[in-house]
Amino acid sequence: MPDVSTVKALVFDVFGTVVDWRSSLIADFTTWSATRGITADWTGLVDGWRAVYAASMDEVRKHPERGYVILDTLHRRSLEKLVAQHSISGLNEADLHYLTMGWHRLHPWPDSVSGLTRLKTKYIIGPLSNGNVALLTDMAKFAGLPWDLVLSAELFEHYKPDPETYLGAARLLGLPPEQVMMVAAHNHDLKAAQKLGLKTAFVARPTEYGPLQKYDFEAKGDWDIVAKDFNEIAGRMGC
Amino acid sequence: MPDVSTVKALVFDVFGTVVDWRSSLIADFTTWSATRGITADWTGLVDGWRAVYAASMDEVRKHPERGYVILDTLHRRSLEKLVAQHSISGLNEADLHYLTMGWHRLHPWPDSVSGLTRLKTKYIIGPLSNGNVALLTDMAKFAGLPWDLVLSAELFEHYKPDPETYLGAARLLGLPPEQVMMVAAHNHDLKAAQKLGLKTAFVARPTEYGPLQKYDFEAKGDWDIVAKDFNEIAGRMGC
Numbered sequence: 212m213p214d215v216s217t218v219k220a221l222v223f224d225v226f227g228t229v230v231d232w233r234s235s236l237i238a239d240f241t242t243w244s245a246t247r248g249i250t251a252d253w254t255g256l257v258d259g260w261r262a263v264y265a266a267s268m269d270e271v272r273k274h275p276e277r278g279y280v281i282l283d284t285l286h287r288r289s290l291e292k293l294v295a296q297h298s299i300s301g302l303n304e305a306d307l308h309y310l311t312m313g314w315h316r317l318h319p320w321p322d323s324v325s326g327l328t329r330l331k332t333k334y335i336i337g338p339l340s341n342g343n344v345a346l347l348t349d350m351a352k353f354a355g356l357p358w359d360l361v362l363s364a365e366l367f368e369h370y371k372p373d374p375e376t377y378l379g380a381a382r383l384l385g386l387p388p389e390q391v392m393m394v395a396a397h398n399h400d401l402k403a404a405q406k407l408g409l410k411t412a413f414v415a416r417p418t419e420y421g422p423l424q425k426y427d428f429e430a431k432g433d434w435d436i437v438a439k440d441f442n443e444i445a446g447r448m449g450c
Numbered sequence: 451m452p453d454v455s456t457v458k459a460l461v462f463d464v465f466g467t468v469v470d471w472r473s474s475l476i477a478d479f480t481t482w483s484a485t486r487g488i489t490a491d492w493t494g495l496v497d498g499w500r501a502v503y504a505a506s507m508d509e510v511r512k513h514p515e516r517g518y519v520i521l522d523t524l525h526r527r528s529l530e531k532l533v534a535q536h537s538i539s540g541l542n543e544a545d546l547h548y549l550t551m552g553w554h555r556l557h558p559w560p561d562s563v564s565g566l567t568r569l570k571t572k573y574i575i576g577p578l579s580n581g582n583v584a585l586l587t588d589m590a591k592f593a594g595l596p597w598d599l600v601l602s603a604e605l606f607e608h609y610k611p612d613p614e615t616y617l618g619a620a621r622l623l624g625l626p627p628e629q630v631m632m633v634a635a636h637n638h639d640l641k642a643a644q645k646l647g648l649k650t651a652f653v654a655r656p657t658e659y660g661p662l663q664k665y666d667f668e669a670k671g672d673w674d675i676v677a678k679d680f681n682e683i684a685g686r687m688g689c
Contacts, residue, residue, distance in 0.1 A: 283624070335587055335591065343622075344622040344623070344624075345623055345624030348574055348599050352598060358598075358599070359591060359600075360586075360597070361598075366605060383582075383584065383604065384584055384587070385583075385584030386584075
């Protein structure tokens, strides 16, 4: 069994790992649009939005001379294109803002809050997400996520899986990488963290992408912990 | 009465405002040194330590070419000089580390946790302190401070009262300055925040410096709120 006794802090991927972004956004927009009298394929819009996520961050990586751009802004830019592509009409400025801020109103998976609450008794816990600080802070209040602090790609002006994010988190925590455990439902995130010396925990979220899910049904790496949910991680970490 | 209805987040000075650093350190070191068999004037050391605090940050401001230096490191450097000046002998590396980390183990004022807990129900709350992120995170767990997020001078690589700290906090919160309220027991901190458009709340902590206290017995500015403790601030903010 891998030695995780050195771990002092656990940092969490958020979208998909802690919160169910897809179901949350579809339900939120469906309810909201009924009151606004707007009709659209919200499932298609949400899936399309997430599909351009990686490319939108790549643009920031490719153009450092333009400066770092936070995820709220990337979300808004992508939304404007998708609204046009999906020919959704009748959305005003306030509506576009409401939809963009949907990413601040995501619901946790059923085990997230109880597992985090247990882990918090013995460890420092925080997100380590590509979401910006305000997004993660609002989400924590909305979803009841009991973070000790908020770590975000925004603080390092680099998106995951850039090394600056994992190493920056360890630096701010005042810990060597081996005392920090990255928790994610995505193998590529853990691979990047492990390469830099962080401990790793995988939890499968096989419904994250709904019928479109293609990857991450199971652990594909030598992770320190592979668990079915956050409560199993808490148990394995002695909480 | 000033209009504080726009406020969405409250950020707090920490040393002196939220925690009683002087009594905490003196009690901690006195108890600890008895078990270590080391005798020293801990009150004198603690007062001396805080007395060189401002100058140690000024050195960082004056030498940007040397890079930002976190408060833990400034504390350690000052401690080494003070130990020599006070002719305290018998301290090994682990002892110096223990003393430096004393700043992570500070106790809150009696009203801090209850007041913050009330404010957290309606507002985003976080420290905005010259303490580094790890210091503030450790202290929050030690003292039970229910922050939503940890904002620190370290994130902006500038110490208060540099404008980068107050404006950086508002930026990370995704809020204009007038939606952020700075809470402090120090008039000069509020003056800097107010100049940049933040709302302000003053709470007197007249025993912060013990018999050495010279300033900040009362509000010396046109602050939006002047309160006797955090619970009064919570009440004034509708919590």
